[in-house]
Amino acid sequence: MTRAFQAKKLDEAIALALARVEPISETETLPTTDSCSRVLAEDILCPEDVPGFARSAMDGYAVRASETHGASRERPVLLKIIGSVEMGQDPRTLPAVHAGEACEIPTGGPLPDGADAVVMLEETERQNDQLVRLFAEVTPGTHVLSADSDFRRGELVFKAGHKLRAVDIGALLAMGILSVTVYRRVRVGLISTGSELVEAEQPIRPGQVRQINSHILRHLLESQGAQAISLGIVPDDREKLRATVQRAVRESDLVLLSGGSSVGARDWTLELLQELGEVLVHGLQIKPGKPTIFAVVDTKPVIGLPGNPVSCVLVFEKFVRPVLARRSGLRVLLPAHRLASAQLTQTVPSALGREDFVAIRLRLDESFGRLYAEPVLGHSNNISTLARADGILHVPSELEEIPEGTHVWVELL
Amino acid sequence: MTRAFQAKKLDEAIALALARVEPISETETLPTTDSCSRVLAEDILCPEDVPGFARSAMDGYAVRASETHGASRERPVLLKIIGSVEMGQDPRTLPAVHAGEACEIPTGGPLPDGADAVVMLEETERQNDQLVRLFAEVTPGTHVLSADSDFRRGELVFKAGHKLRAVDIGALLAMGILSVTVYRRVRVGLISTGSELVEAEQPIRPGQVRQINSHILRHLLESQGAQAISLGIVPDDREKLRATVQRAVRESDLVLLSGGSSVGARDWTLELLQELGEVLVHGLQIKPGKPTIFAVVDTKPVIGLPGNPVSCVLVFEKFVRPVLARRSGLRVLLPAHRLASAQLTQTVPSALGREDFVAIRLRLDESFGRLYAEPVLGHSNNISTLARADGILHVPSELEEIPEGTHVWVELL
Numbered sequence: 001m002t003r004a005f006q007a008k009k010l011d012e013a014i015a016l017a018l019a020r021v022e023p024i025s026e027t028e029t030l031p032t033t034d035s036c037s038r039v040l041a042e043d044i045l046c047p048e049d050v051p052g053f054a055r056s057a058m059d060g061y062a063v064r065a066s067e068t069h070g071a072s073r074e075r076p077v078l079l080k081i082i083g084s085v086e087m088g089q090d091p092r093t094l095p096a097v098h099a100g101e102a103c104e105i106p107t108g109g110p111l112p113d114g115a116d117a118v119v120m121l122e123e124t125e126r127q128n129d130q131l132v133r134l135f136a137e138v139t140p141g142t143h144v145l146s147a148d149s150d151f152r153r154g155e156l157v158f159k160a161g162h163k164l165r166a167v168d169i170g171a172l173l174a175m176g177i178l179s180v181t182v183y184r185r186v187r188v189g190l191i192s193t194g195s196e197l198v199e200a201e202q203p204i205r206p207g208q209v210r211q212i213n214s215h216i217l218r219h220l221l222e223s224q225g226a227q228a229i230s231l232g233i234v235p236d237d238r239e240k241l242r243a244t245v246q247r248a249v250r251e252s253d254l255v256l257l258s259g260g261s262s263v264g265a266r267d268w269t270l271e272l273l274q275e276l277g278e279v280l281v282h283g284l285q286i287k288p289g290k291p292t293i294f295a296v297v298d299t300k301p302v303i304g305l306p307g308n309p310v311s312c313v314l315v316f317e318k319f320v321r322p323v324l325a326r327r328s329g330l331r332v333l334l335p336a337h338r339l340a341s342a343q344l345t346q347t348v349p350s351a352l353g354r355e356d357f358v359a360i361r362l363r364l365d366e367s368f369g370r371l372y373a374e375p376v377l378g379h380s381n382n383i384s385t386l387a388r389a390d391g392i393l394h395v396p397s398e399l400e401e402i403p404e405g406t407h408v409w410v411e412l413l
Numbered sequence: 414m415t416r417a418f419q420a421k422k423l424d425e426a427i428a429l430a431l432a433r434v435e436p437i438s439e440t441e442t443l444p445t446t447d448s449c450s451r452v453l454a455e456d457i458l459c460p461e462d463v464p465g466f467a468r469s470a471m472d473g474y475a476v477r478a479s480e481t482h483g484a485s486r487e488r489p490v491l492l493k494i495i496g497s498v499e500m501g502q503d504p505r506t507l508p509a510v511h512a513g514e515a516c517e518i519p520t521g522g523p524l525p526d527g528a529d530a531v532v533m534l535e536e537t538e539r540q541n542d543q544l545v546r547l548f549a550e551v552t553p554g555t556h557v558l559s560a561d562s563d564f565r566r567g568e569l570v571f572k573a574g575h576k577l578r579a580v581d582i583g584a585l586l587a588m589g590i591l592s593v594t595v596y597r598r599v600r601v602g603l604i605s606t607g608s609e610l611v612e613a614e615q616p617i618r619p620g621q622v623r624q625i626n627s628h629i630l631r632h633l634l635e636s637q638g639a640q641a642i643s644l645g646i647v648p649d650d651r652e653k654l655r656a657t658v659q660r661a662v663r664e665s666d667l668v669l670l671s672g673g674s675s676v677g678a679r680d681w682t683l684e685l686l687q688e689l690g691e692v693l694v695h696g697l698q699i700k701p702g703k704p705t706i707f708a709v710v711d712t713k714p715v716i717g718l719p720g721n722p723v724s725c726v727l728v729f730e731k732f733v734r735p736v737l738a739r740r741s742g743l744r745v746l747l748p749a750h751r752l753a754s755a756q757l758t759q760t761v762p763s764a765l766g767r768e769d770f771v772a773i774r775l776r777l778d779e780s781f782g783r784l785y786a787e788p789v790l791g792h793s794n795n796i797s798t799l800a801r802a803d804g805i806l807h808v809p810s811e812l813e814e815i816p817e818g819t820h821v822w823v824e825l826l
Contacts, residue, residue: 032613036632050797053619057794087649088609090620108609108720108794110620150795157800165826166632170625170722171800173613196501196521200445200586206466207503207523212583219449219579236500307521309583334775334803334825339752362747381470381521382563384463387570387584390747412747413578 007283007290009397010355014322016280017294021301023161023329024253026184032172035164037225038182039329044158046175049148053091054111058143061102061124061132062115065140076125076133085109102132111144118143151175161331163225183329185227189248190214193259193269194307195235212383213258213305213312220316224324226254238268245272249297254327256320257293259307269293269304277302285397286355288380289315294323301327310380313413314357314392338412340391342373347404350395359389360410373410389413420696420703422810423768427735429693430707434714436574436742437666439597445585448577450638451595452742457571459588462561466504467524471556474515474537474545475528478553489538489546498522515545524557531556564588574744576638596742598640602661603627606672606682607720608648625796626671626718626725633729637737639667651681658685662710667740669733670706672720682706682717690715698810699768701793702728707736714740723793726826727770727805751825753804755786760817763808772802773823786823802826 008016027041056062063079071077079102082095091110097103102119103112111118120143123136151157157171158164164172164180172180197211198204211233218228229252234244248255257269270293273279277297284292288311293304301323305312325333342362350356359376373393378385391410395402402408421429440454469475476492484490492515495508504523510516515532516525524531533556536549564570570584571577577585577593585593610624611617624646631641642665647657661668670682683706686692690710697705701724706717714736718725738746755775763769772789786806791798804823808815815821 033628036635051622052617057792087607088621090618092619108607108622145792145794149792150797157797166629166636167722167726167796167799167826169632170629171796173625173628174623174796176613176617176623178614194500194521200589201591204465204589205503206505208501209464209521210587210589212586215446215586216579216583219582222449223579309580313580332777334753337752338750340747364745379470379558379562381558383580383584383587384563384570386580413580 005279005282007285008281009285010318013281013284013292013294014319017301017319017323018326020280020296021323021326022299024183024186024327027181028184029179029181032169032178032180035180035182036166036169038164039225040158040160040162040164040180041183041329042181043156043160044172044177044180046151046153046155046157048176049153050151050174051145051149052147054147055145056085056105056107056109056111056118056143057145058118058120059107060105060118060120060143061134062097062105062111062118063102063134063138064097064099064115065117065138065142067099068117068119068134068137071134071137073135076135078127078131078133081126081130081132085112102134116140116144159331161329163330185225186254186324186328187227187229187252188217188221188324189229189231189252189255190217191231191244191248191255191257192233193236193241193257194233197233197259199233213307213309216309216313217256217258217316220313221324224321225328226324236268238272241268242272242276245276245297245302249276249300249302253300254324255297255300255302256305257302258305258312273297273302273304284315284319285353286314286318286357287351288357289318292319294319308381309383310359310378310385313386317392318357339409340371340412341407342371342410344402344404344406344408345372345374348375348393348395348402350399350401352400353397355397356395358393358395359385360391360393361388362390362410373408386413418692418695420698421694422698423731426694426697426705426707427732430714430732430736431739433693433709434736434739435712437596437599437740440594441597442592442594445582445591445593448593448595449579449582451577452638453571453573453575453577453593454596454742455594456569456573457585457590457593459564459566459568459570461589462566463564463587464558464562465560467560468558469498469518469520469522469524469531469556470558471531471533472520473518473531473533473556474547475510475518475524475531476515476547476551477510477512477528478530478551478555480512481530481532481547481550484547484550486548489548491540491544491546494539494543494545498525515547529553529557572744574742576743598638599667599737599741600642600665601634601639601737602642602644602665602668603630604644604657604661604668604670605646606649606654606670607646610646610672612646626720626722629722629726630669630671630729633726634737637734638741639737649681651685654681655685655689658689658710658715662689662713662715666713667737668710668713668715669718670715671718671725686710686715686717697728697732698766699727699731699770700764701770702731705732707732721794722796723772723791723798726799730805731770752822753784753825754820755784755823757815757817757819757821758785758787761788761806761808761815763812763814765813766810768810769808771806771808772798773804773806774801775803775823786821799826
């Protein structure tokens with residue numbers, strides 16, 4: 001009854017999964033200031049020109065450019081000072097600049113009517129309170145930022161599917177957009193399986209292990225803007241697992257099962273997902289992380305993660321993250337990581353045809369200011385392997401080893 | 414009265430600042446599950462061996478290694494099956510394994526008394542319900558994870574000053590550590606200066622500009638685990654600025670002033686900080702971001718950021734971030750960034766002796782799967798420059814340009 005699966009390359013598995021994952025459809029409208037890290041569910045068109053008035057890019061004098069024709073150090077042009085622009089002043093309250101006139105203006109100050117250019121302070125000299133000498137010729141627009149220099153009315157600023165960053169909150173507020181419609185947070189159901197597991201706050205006796213994967217996953221999910229729903233620990237019991245998976249599929253948008261490290265439990269999970277839905281991936285050509293399952297149950301993605309914590313975290317980072325991004329409504333997932341460059345202190349062996357991920361501790365040699373990458377020798381059963389590591393080194397499937405001394409990029413945890 | 418300052422190299426300015434910044438001293442004790450991204454204020458010693466019992470690393474049979482001497486496919490060793498270990502079973506309830514005996518065991522199952530090794534399933538064959546043939550010789554400890562294989566009682570697992578990551582929460586819970594003492598969040602006072610500024614939710618008229626920097630800074634600070642305290646907008650008025658800076662220094666651990674783009678306001682900020690405390694840096698040899706001030710007032714760091722949003726964000730990322738990390742109690746700040754590798758679509762000019770930071774839009778060529786880096790041509794006065802960008806390209810001070818076609822690392826916003 002168990003269909004035979006072949007372990008898939010990571011990229012191939014991600015493509016297969018993404019082809020079956022839809023963005024969630026529900027949205028919510030939030031104050032712009034509360035929408036950082038959320039995914040836009042609407043295109044944002046700029047409602048007005050920003051800043052909405054022409055302003056000076058320099059401290060200097062607002063003039064009519066035509067008046068400065070031929071001005072130089074040797075042949076300055078003399079203009080009458082008709083006033084001084086204050087920061088924030090309504091330009092409609094300023095006197096217009098006519099032929100033969102100049103108005104003092106600070107950087108960011110609104111350009112008075114009549115003026116079409118600014119001569120920077122360094123190119124001027126005041127003759128007295130009423131007259132200024134200009135040493136440079138300017139053309140219309142010199143040192144002037146137009147009324148739509150920041151954003152133009154009607155411009156498409158952000159597309160739906162864009163994840164709002166801190167600077168984007170600034171951009172939205174600059175346009176006067178005080179609320180936005182975003183996808184609601186993706187709800188991710190977390191199930192831990194294994195008769196050996198107890199909740200971390202419970203007393204423990206020999207033979208039992210504290211359940212930690214769902215706590216780690218919760219923090220990783222929250223850092224991605226998702227909401228974790230814990231469905232607790234399910235012992236190695238087929239009917240309980242079935243009921244919990246069905247409940248998770250009903251109550252969440254994406255389900256992560258972790259554990260089932262014994263052969264029996266692994267098989268049950270696979271059989272159960274085949275029975276409840278469709279299994280698309282069983283096995284990844286990566287180490288650690290091979291025993292990964294991707295299934296779709298009632299249109300919801302269900303991912304079976306390896307039970308040991310190192311593999312669980314690795315598969316989350318490499319496989320769950322793109323699936324979650326797509327489900328969250330993200331249009332583009334940039335191939336970017338938090339990286340540090342470091343030099344390998346020992347050769348890292350690998351196997352051809354398999355992507356390896358190796359835990360790395362970084363050591364800073366303070367006297368040389370150089371960063372060294374030391375492989376952490378630890379079993380992937382052990383959370384200590386990650387606790388002792390700063391990051392992960394990727395060994396591509398085409399390499400048999402990365403030699404000692406190589407400068408590598410380490411992806412930080 | 415204004416002391417002459419020379420613009421400093423970024424690295425030099427950071428070193429000068431860090432020499433004067435102390436970690437905050439106040440701590441708080443939190444449930445471990447609420448302490449992700451917080452900075453430990455205590456060393457963490459492991460209180461007990463983890464997992465606390467010897468367990469199998471494989472599905473197979475627990476045996477006395479000495480019994481397997483000489484076993485091979487040709488000359489299997491026959492042992493009596495005395496039982497089967499269940500996941501989570503208390504090893505004290507298991508029958509001891511004596512000479513001539515084997516006990517079935519799953520991956521993660523507790524090793525019964527007497528057994529000192531595991532023969533993996535693939536190296537065995539069951540003769541009948543009571544007897545198993547072993548095809549491989551094992552030595553004591555083979556496929557066994559010891560009681561302290563994950564963490565050893567008394568081991569120093571994390572040092573004070575370590576920022577807790579998701580995997581570290583898992584490690585703490587695995588050790589049964591349910592609460593930790595962390596530094597309290599750093600409170601950062603935010604002051605925006607400029608008579609042209611109005612709060613974003615207020616009506617605006619020509620000449621005025623919506624205040625956005627403190628909103629951007631708030632989100633950047635929160636992503637670093639700090640708490641932002643907004644002290645509002647101060648018009649270009651010396652006495653109001655003085656009172657607000659004094660209040661900010663009293664109420665927060667670090668003060669960020671942004672704005673004062675007019676010459677007058679810039680000078681006031683400098684003079685005021687010289688009067689209230691000590692100015693250590695005035696001017697950075699970077700573009701954008703030159704008009705940056707670092708001062709210490711009543712032992713608190715006060716940083717004057719440029720008013721235009723691009724420079725403000727840049728100086729936050731490059732200069733404020735390490736200062737904030739030190740103030741937060743962080744012991745080590747890894748030189749890591751979220752990076753994407755891309756190919757430059759046009760030459761980026763720069764100036765020798767100055768570090769340039771250029772806004773970059775990334776474009777994915779879907780047919781070639783290649784990422785291109787396009788410089789965003791925008792004024793640093795304009796938040797749109799960052800809204801249109803995906804990241805920032807760093808041009809070191811030794812370079813006059815980075816040529817078109819170069820593969821560069823882009824630091825994502």
